[in-house]
Structures are given as C-alpha cells and as structure tokens.
Amino acid sequence: MGTASKALSLLNYFSRAQSQIGLSDLARLSGMNKATVYRLMGELADHGFVEQVGAGREYRLGPAFLRLAALREKAVPMRELALAELTKLSELTGETSHMSLLNGEVLSNLAYSYAHKHGTMVMMEDAEVLELHSTGSGLAVLAFSPAPFVDAVLNKPLVVRTPETVTDPEAIRALLPKIREHGMARSVGGYEQDVYSHAVPIFDAGSNCIGAIAVAAPVSRMTDELRSTIQTELALAARRTTRVLGGFPPDSFPKINPTDSPVESELT
C-alpha cells in the first residue's frame, strides 16, 4: 500500500459515531505506528483535510471537504440530480426515499427526501452508513456486483441489526437471482425494525453498480396498493436517475414493462 493510501485510509475511521479521534486511538485502529500516523495526520492537517481540536489535540475532519464537495457537485451534480428524483419519488409514493453510494463495502447515504403526508416517517440522514447485507439498498447492490466482491462482503462477519436480519451468507446469496430478475430488492425490518424497504440499483457509464435508490415505509403502512405504487414509481425513478447521472443499466437488467405484474412477495 502506498503512503498516500495510508494517509487517505486514516480518514475512514471518522464516522457519525466517532467524529473525533486521538493520535493513539488512530494508531491502534489503523495498526500503523504512532509516528507514522502523526506524520500523516500532520500532512492531512496542512491541507485542511483534518484539524486538531482543543486540549486533547484530537483530530476531526477538516473544512477542505466542504470546498471539494462543492467543486465535485459543481462538476457532477449527482446530489442535486438525485435529490430532484427523490423529491418526485417521495411525493408519488408518500414515503421516504433515499439514494446511497457504494463506498468500499458499505453504502453511504447521498441524499434523501421525506414526504410530508403522514405523521410518521422513516428517518434518514446524510452520510448514514447502510450495510450491504441488512438493507434493501445493499441487497440491490450485491445482486448487481461482481461475484468476487459479493464473496468478500459475505465472507466477513455479518452484523445482526434486528431479529429479522438475515446473516447466513448462503441465505443472502439465494436472494440475489430473484433480485437480478426483478431489478429490485426488498428488505423488511432487516436494518431497522418496522421498516419496509424497496431498492433498485444505480449504474455508472460503464454499467457498474454504484449505489441504489430506495423507498422506505413503515411496515404498518404497507398495503398491496402502496407496494404496487412504490414498485412502479421506484423502477421508473431509478431508471431516470441512472440515465441522468450519465450511466447505463447492464444489458441483463430487466426492462420496465407496464404490463408486468408487480414484484411478487416471494422476493423477501
């Protein structure tokens, strides 16, 4: 691994849960020598990628990301475009919709939209991390990812989120062909209890799966009619999103056909 990669990988230890990390902790987490971490963090700090805070001299992510994110968004308005699609999708379905991008072996949330139709909503946050095995979006991504990647993900210990979380690699693997066939994944309560989620993968210009767009509704509100609406609108929105981001679904991806019956319940 190159030095630059080591420096960059240090940034991955910052999360919503742990936004400040001390030198020794960071050395422990990364397995690198304290002196190495010290030097690398110093370089990151010089460029504003991290900053040291207060007395404990702990590190946290720096302001440079705001600038670079704005530049990225100016060059490739992914978030803006996704948000436009999500807003429509939430209006049409009356439920929370969100888009997340594959980052390593997890998804991180890029954007979301609430419908303000009901008193209760599935909540969502930017940069929230979604696991591949326990979420609808994750399953959608797994189903359209290369086999070695799927193996790598499923061979690691799979965290139990709720009593409904499926953690048997083979059971998960068995879901994928159907998801591929329908172009849509579903997860009921696997990540958060009482959340019924549909998800469709999003592809880049090389037809690689880069993330997913999903609609999440409370289980208690799910009816055949809502399910049908979600499945129809989600498939359309995802297709538009892929196209508007400059991507193409792979040839194997099922075409949308208005006469198709909605995805059957055996998807779960």
Add this chain to the structure above:
Amino acid sequence: MGTASKALSLLNYFSRAQSQIGLSDLARLSGMNKATVYRLMGELADHGFVEQVGAGREYRLGPAFLRLAALREKAVPMRELALAELTKLSELTGETSHMSLLNGEVLSNLAYSYAHKHGTMVMMEDAEVLELHSTGSGLAVLAFSPAPFVDAVLNKPLVVRTPETVTDPEAIRALLPKIREHGMARSVGGYEQDVYSHAVPIFDAGSNCIGAIAVAAPVSRMTDELRSTIQTELALAARRTTRVLGGFPPDSFPKINPTDSPVESELT
C-alpha cells in the same frame, strides 16, 4: 514535502473552471513526474477522491467528498450555522451576504444567502474563489493575519480584476491598520465592477482568522443609510458567527459599541 502532501496537493488543481484534468496536464501543472502523478492519482482514485471519466481518461473529483463533507458538517455544522446567520443578515440588509474560508492563500466561498427584495442582486456561488487582495473579505482576512502570511500573499503578482483593483502591495498594506481599527474592510469594485462590499473577519478557537463574512451590494444602490445598516448588522452577525462556531476574536479586535459612528469613508 511528504508523499501524502503531494497526492493531496494534486487535488488543488481542480477548480470551477477546470473540473477535469488529464494526466499530462496534471503533471505539468504540478511539476511532478508523469509516473508519480499517475501513481498518486491511482491511489486517490482507489479511495474515491478522484475518478477517471470517459475516453480521455481525464480525472475529476470523486464522490468521496460528498460523504466526507456530510460527515464534517455533521460533526461541525459550520455551513449550516453560517447559513443561518447569513439568511438573517440578508434579510436585515436586503443584500447578498456570504461567508468564505481561508484556504491556502485564497478564500473559498462556504455559503451565501440572497435577499429577494430587489430585482438585481450580487451573485455568488459555493466554492467560488475570492482573492485576498481584491475583495473585501480578503482584505478583512489580511488585516487579521500574521505578518509573514501577508508578506507571502502580497509579494506574489496580484491579478487585476477590474480598473478599480488595487495591485500595489504597499497601497494594500496601508489599508490594513484602518481595517484592524474598525474591525471591518470595504472594497468597491475591486473584484467585480459595481459591487460594493463590506466584510468582517471570522476567528477560530485560537483567535486565528479563518475567513470572513461579507455583504455585497450593487454600487448603484449604496446610500448612507444602507451603508449604516450593513455595517451595524454585519458586525453583529460576524460576532455571532465567530461565537457560534466556537471561536473568539483576538483581544485587539474592536468591541461593538452602539454609539460608535459608522465606519467613515476613508476606509476605501
């Protein structure tokens, strides 16, 4: 310079104007060897900090910044807090307000707010670059920055933006004591013609100047009354912003005194 710094510095060549850069261009711009740039960009790409696009294999900033910016904003909601202050400030003044952060030897815009009171407004964009010598915000920052930094900035060639741009280092230096005295800078048409701009510096927890907050109005709309309103509200808003971001003005920074007369015109 360490390897990590070299990799990170490559990111600085991406701008609003040049969002995609080829390998050879990047090597030229950075003065590094092509092989070096190739390897470093590969590492950056592995982490999603850049991505290669289409046929030309040019590089552009990657999606990782969206994630990290969201994390940063979650940990330190600078942008959100600044935006709240700017919104108030624009409402009170009826003009465009914005906040920018010092990044190296330039300012980059963090957030802005329009007032929707008039048909014409000074326009602003996120991540827009403001030079230190030609903008009100820049002068405010220079006035409260360490002398060696000021020297470094003013010893470089100073770009002429408009016929009103002051490019004589000594003339600029001569403005700084008054700005320090008033805690406020002013620039008329120095960056964009017909823009009349007031700016106040923002400080971090160590009383270092980290940026500025500014109100920009069309020259044609500037009256004594508007000037007075802007100066009063801007000073208050900047003070609140510094505090809300966890910072402190240096002891030398002038206190706000309601009985003070507004900044006199000799500031220009």
Add this chain to the structure above:
DNA sequence: ACCGATGGTTCGAATATTGAACCGATGCAA
C-alpha cells in the same frame, strides 16, 4: 507516414518512510 500529443509502464538510483525507543505532561489510584 509522419509528427506530437496522449495515457500508461519499467527499473536502478535516490529519498522519504518506518518504528522502537524516548520525552515531558497529564491524569488517576493508592
């Protein structure tokens, strides 16, 4: 066919990185 440009690759020489040990400061328990 040529030219000059591009992105990408190679390999010995040059140099930056590494990590154990060390430092002073701080905080906690006895």
Add this chain to the structure above:
DNA sequence: TTGCATCGGTTCAATATTCGAACCATCGGT
C-alpha cells in the same frame, strides 16, 4: 506524594518506497 499508565509528540538509523528518465502503444491531425 509517589507510582503507574496514558497521552501527544520526537528522534534516528535501517529500510522500503518513491522517483524519474526513458520507453511503449495509441490516437488524431497534417
């Protein structure tokens, strides 16, 4: 107070990584 364990930070010789000139293959224009 003493002692111990932690912290952030520093040193320096050993070494592993990076560097860069030169080299490809490819492309587009003349």
